Amino acid sequence: xxxxxxxxxxxxxxxxxxxxxxxxxxxxxxxxxxxxxxxxxxxxxxxxxxxxxxxxxxxxxxxxxxxxxxxxxxxxxxxxxxxxxxxxxxxxxxxxxxxxxxxxxxxxxxxxxx
Amino acid sequence: xxxxxxxxxxxxxxxxxxxxxxxxxxxxxxxxxxxxxxxxxxxxxxxxxxxxxxxxxxxxxxxxxxxxxxxxxxxxxxxxxxxxxxxxxxxxxxxxxxxxxxxxxxxxxxxx
Numbered sequence: 001x002x003x004x005x006x007x008x009x010x011x012x013x014x015x016x017x018x019x020x021x022x023x024x025x026x027x028x029x030x031x032x033x034x035x036x037x038x039x040x041x042x043x044x045x046x047x048x049x050x051x052x053x054x055x056x057x058x059x060x061x062x063x064x065x066x067x068x069x070x071x072x073x074x075x076x077x078x079x080x081x082x083x084x085x086x087x088x089x090x091x092x093x094x095x096x097x098x099x100x101x102x103x104x105x106x107x108x109x110x111x112x113x114x
Numbered sequence: 115x116x117x118x119x120x121x122x123x124x125x126x127x128x129x130x131x132x133x134x135x136x137x138x139x140x141x142x143x144x145x146x147x148x149x150x151x152x153x154x155x156x157x158x159x160x161x162x163x164x165x166x167x168x169x170x171x172x173x174x175x176x177x178x179x180x181x182x183x184x185x186x187x188x189x190x191x192x193x194x195x196x197x198x199x200x201x202x203x204x205x206x207x208x209x210x211x212x213x214x215x216x217x218x219x220x221x222x223x224x225x226x
Contacts, residue, residue: 031212040202042118042217043157088156092212100147100208100215101170104156 006089006105014113019076021108023089024069030092032065033102034074037086046074046087051094079112086110118218120205126224132193135221137205139186146188147215148180149204157204163188164210192223200225 007022025032031050035043049056049065049072056063062075076083086109090102119138127133139146145164149157159172163182177193186207192199202222206215 033214035215035217040220040222042204042219043206043215045214045216048212048214090156100145100162100206101159101172102157102215103159106154106156 006087006108008108009106010109010111012111012113013079015079015081017079017112019079019083019110019112021074021087021089021110023072023074023105025072025089025091025103025105026070027091028094029067030094032063032072033090033092034061034063034072035088035090035104037088037107039085043088076110079110081112081114084110084112118205118207118216120203120218120221122221123219124222124224126226127195129195129197129225131195132191133195133223135190135192135203135205135223137188137190137207137218139188139207140216143207143209143216144186145208145210146182146186147206147208148188148190149206150174151202151204151220153201160190195225197225199223 033048034046037043047058047063049063060077065072086107088104088107090104118140121136147162148160151157160174162170166182179191181189202220204220206217208215
C-alpha cells in the first residue's frame with residue numbers, strides 16, 4: 001500500500017523557474033527520502049532528511065519536513081530541462097529494522113520546458 | 115565502482131509460469147531489497163535480504179520468494195504468475211542501516 005499522497009500529480013514549468021512538490025504521509029517515521037526516476041528506469045536517491053531535522057539543502061534542492069503535519073516538500077530551484085522526471089518521496093518507519101523497507105508515494109511527474 | 119545491475123531487462127511470460135529475476139549488488143553493499151512498480155504507481159516493497167537471510171517482507175504472497183548469495187547478489191522468484199504481476203521489478207542495494215538505496219534499472223515483466 002502507498003504511504004501517502006504527493007501533490008501535484010503533475011507539474012509543468014519553464015526552464016529557470018522553481019518547482020515545488022509536496023508529500024504527505026501517515027505514520028511515525030525515522031526519515032524521509034526523495035528519489036528521482038527517469039522514464040521507467042531505476043530510481044536515483046536525491047536527499048534524506050531525518051525526523052529530527054526540519055530543513056536540508058543539497059545543491060539546487062531544498063527539502064523541508066514538518067512531522068507535526070506529517071508532510072514534506074521538495075523545492076528544485078532554477079530548473080533545467082534535464083530535471084524532467086518523476087519524483088517520489090519515501091518514508092522509513094520509526095522503529096523499523098528492515099532498513100531497505102521504504103514506503104513510496106505515487107510520485108509527481110515534473111516536465112521542464114526549454 | 116560498478117552499480118546495481120539487473121537481468122533480464124525485459125521478459126514476457128504466460129500466466130501460471132514461473133520466473134527468476136537476477137540482481138548484482140553495488141560493490142561493497144551487503145543489503146538487497148526488491149520492489150514492484152506497477153505502471154503509474156510508486157514502488158512497493160517486496161522483501162529485503164541481509165547476509166543471505168530475509169529480514170523484512172511487504173504485503174506479497176508466498177509465491178514471491180528470494181535468495182541472496184555469499185557475494186550479495188540476489189534472485190527474485192515468482193511462481194504461478196498472474197496477470198497483475200506485470201510490472202517493473204526493481205532491485206536496490208545499500209550499505210545497511212539508513213544509507214540510501216541504489217537502484218538498478220529494473221526488469222520489465224509482462225504476463226500474458
